[in-house]
Amino acid sequence: MAPFTQSLRADERAMRLLRSAGEFASGPGVWLAIIGVGTWAAIDRTDAFVVGIVSGSILALGALGLTLLFGVLRFAHFAHGDSMMLSAYIAFFVLTGVIFGERADTELLPWSLNDLPGATDRIPWPGEGELSFGYGLLLAMIPAAGFIIAVFLLLEKLVYGPLRRRGSGVVIFAIASLGIAIAMRSVILVFWGPSPRFYAPGIRPTTDLPFDVRIVTDQIFILFAAVGLAALVYLMLYRTKLGKAMRAIADNADLARVSGIDADRITSWTWIIGGGLVATAGVLLALQAQLQPKLGFVLLLPLFAATILGGIGRPHGALVGGMIVGITQEVAVTLGFISPGYKFSVAFVLLITILLLRPKGLFGGSEQ
Numbered sequence: 001m002a003p004f005t006q007s008l009r010a011d012e013r014a015m016r017l018l019r020s021a022g023e024f025a026s027g028p029g030v031w032l033a034i035i036g037v038g039t040w041a042a043i044d045r046t047d048a049f050v051v052g053i054v055s056g057s058i059l060a061l062g063a064l065g066l067t068l069l070f071g072v073l074r075f076a077h078f079a080h081g082d083s084m085m086l087s088a089y090i091a092f093f094v095l096t097g098v099i100f101g102e103r104a105d106t107e108l109l110p111w112s113l114n115d116l117p118g119a120t121d122r123i124p125w126p127g128e129g130e131l132s133f134g135y136g137l138l139l140a141m142i143p144a145a146g147f148i149i150a151v152f153l154l155l156e157k158l159v160y161g162p163l164r165r166r167g168s169g170v171v172i173f174a175i176a177s178l179g180i181a182i183a184m185r186s187v188i189l190v191f192w193g194p195s196p197r198f199y200a201p202g203i204r205p206t207t208d209l210p211f212d213v214r215i216v217t218d219q220i221f222i223l224f225a226a227v228g229l230a231a232l233v234y235l236m237l238y239r240t241k242l243g244k245a246m247r248a249i250a251d252n253a254d255l256a257r258v259s260g261i262d263a264d265r266i267t268s269w270t271w272i273i274g275g276g277l278v279a280t281a282g283v284l285l286a287l288q289a290q291l292q293p294k295l296g297f298v299l300l301l302p303l304f305a306a307t308i309l310g311g312i313g314r315p316h317g318a319l320v321g322g323m324i325v326g327i328t329q330e331v332a333v334t335l336g337f338i339s340p341g342y343k344f345s346v347a348f349v350l351l352i353t354i355l356l357l358r359p360k361g362l363f364g365g366s367e368q
Contacts, residue, residue, distance in 0.1 A: 030357055030358060030362065031362075034324060037328075038324075038327065041327060041331045045331045045334050046211050046212075046213055047213055047214075047215075047334075048327075048330040048331045048333065048334045049327055049330070049331060050209065050213050050215055051215060051219065051330045052323075052326045052327030052328070052329065052330035052331060053223060053323060053326065053327060054215070054219040054222055054223050054288065054326070055288065055326035055327075055329065055330060056306075056322045056323035056324070056325060056326025056327055057222065057223050057226035057227055057230075057284075057322065057323070057326070058222065058226055058281055058284050058285050058288060058322075058326070059299075059302055059303060059306045059321075059322035059323075059325055059326050060226060060230055060306065060318055060319045060320075060321070060322025060323060060326075061226045061229060061230060061277055061280060061281035061284070061322070062080060062081070062084060062277070062278065062281045062285075062299070062303045062306075062322070063303050063306035063307045063310065063318035063319075063321055063322045064230055064233060064277055064315055064318040064319065064322075065080065065273075065274040065275075065277035065278050065281070066080050066274075066303055066304070066307045066318070067307050067310070067312060067313055067314065067315060067317070067318045068233075068246070068270055068273060068274055068277075068315065069270060069271075069274050070307070070312055070313060071246070071247075071249075071250035071312075071313035072246055072249050072250050072266060072267065072270040073160070073164075073267065073270065074170075074253075075160075075170055075173035075174070075177070076170070076173070076174060076177070076304070077177050077274075078174055078177040078178045078181055078300065079177045079178070079180040079181035079184060080278065080300065080303060081181070081295075081296035081297055081298075081299040081300035081303055082180075082181040082182075082184040082185050082188075082296035082297060082300075083148060083151075083152075083181075083184060083275075083278045083282070083296070084278050084279075084281050084282030084285060084296050084299065085184075085185075085188060085282055085285075085286075085291070085292070085293065085295055085296035086148065086151075086184045086187065086188060086282070086296070087144045087145070087147065087148045087278055087279035087282035087283065088144070088282040088283050088285065088286035088291055089188050089191070089192055089291060090143065090144040090147045090148070090279075091137070091140040091141055091143075091144035091199075091279075091282075091283050091286075092140075092192070092197060092199065092286070092291055093108075093109075093191075093192075094109075094112065094113055094140045094143045094144065095112060095113050095114055095136055095137060095140040095199065096112055096114055097109030097110075097111070097112035097114075099191045099192060100190075100191055100192045100193035113136040113137075113139050113140055114136050116136060116139075118134065118135070119134050119135060119136030119139075120133075120134045120136060120200075121134045122134060122200075122205070123135060125205075125207070125217050125220070125221070129205055129206075129207045129217045130205050130217065131205070131217055131218055131221055132199075132200045132202070132204040132205060132216075132217070132218050133199055133200040133218070133287070134200075137199055137200070137283070137287075140283070141279060141280060141283050144279045144282070144283060145275065145276050145279035145280065147279075148275040148276075148278055148279045148282075149271065149272050149275035149276065149279075151275070152271040152272075152274065152275040152278075153268065153271055153272070153275075155180060156267065156268070156271050159176055159180070160173070160176070161267075163176060181296070181297065181300075184296075185293055185294070185296065185297065188293040189293050192291075192293070194293055194294075196290045196291060196292050197290065197291040198290055198291065199286065199287060199291075204216045204217070204218055205217045207220060218287055218288070219288065222284045222287060222288055225280070225284060226280075226281070226284060229277070229280055230319050233273065233277070233315065234315055234316065236273075237315055242266075242269060245261050245266050246266055246269070246270060248261055249261065249263060249266050250313055282296075285299070298344050299344070301344060301347050301348055301351070302325050302326075302329070302344055302347035304351065305321070305325050305347035305348070305350050305351040305354075306318060306321035306322040306324070306325045306326075306347075307321060308321070308351060308354060308355070308361055309321035309324060309325065309350060309351075309354050309361055309362060310322075310361050310362055310363055311360060311361030311362060311363040312360075312361060314361065314363045316363065317361055317362060317363040320362065320363070321361070321362070324350070325346075325347050325350060328346055328347075328350060329343045329344065329346045329347065330343070332346045
């Protein structure tokens, strides 16, 4: 009997050790791994680390809009990536007036933003640098954002709102948003074709940074714009009545309605803010890479990976998650075991890993 009791106690100790190891791996272990790998990448892969921060800031903007929509509306918006690319193409159209014709590009608009005096002159950057584009592109973001916001509000009125009132499940919402994503991609292909396009063709100026790092000057602008907009959204959420109402709806929609919060108004504002984030992120993405119809769909997995990694419904988590995904993708390419064309698959590995270790994300996501 004694050997059996000793064996049972040993098994119990082993189980306790396994539970402790699991709790450590899913808690402090995850943060230690992130800090350790990030420190190594910053020291040994500095160029890729810096570019990853820029890419991560764009992902963070997209993930911020995605997590806001999920927090308030309670469904995953699979049309988010294609919405980003559609907004980027709308900005291109307003900027150049060009659409795709049967044999060649056609200038549909009699006048475009590039016709403004000095609109295409490169914007000077502090120091001796300059950006690759003029103020015309900055102006083009405004109608692009307005267009996407109008599309989102129309979709809420015609598609998502009726589905919500009928009590449709998350699967129905997912299928509906996926169908809308395909429709958006088709619109891009019909009007602008499959060929890559650029806001400002030609060689892009570069800037030298400390530690012998050289990056495209546009990327510095992208980082400042993305982080600045994310900070404004954070202040809106935690320092304004609208933000408090949005967070109340996200925490408990029924209780918020009983308390007198107008859920329909908050829903509309969520789409408006989400549309503004989508439009800005789309233009910044196209400025970082190029205009490609399929890029929105390819970007969808990194967006969801960043959202889930930070914690669904957690705005600050979207910023951290976007940075982690962006840095990991860029650094993984430098290791030589993955082609640059497949770097977005790294997000899939991160997604599976975080779901296994921390299903609620780094900052604890919504359970609903």
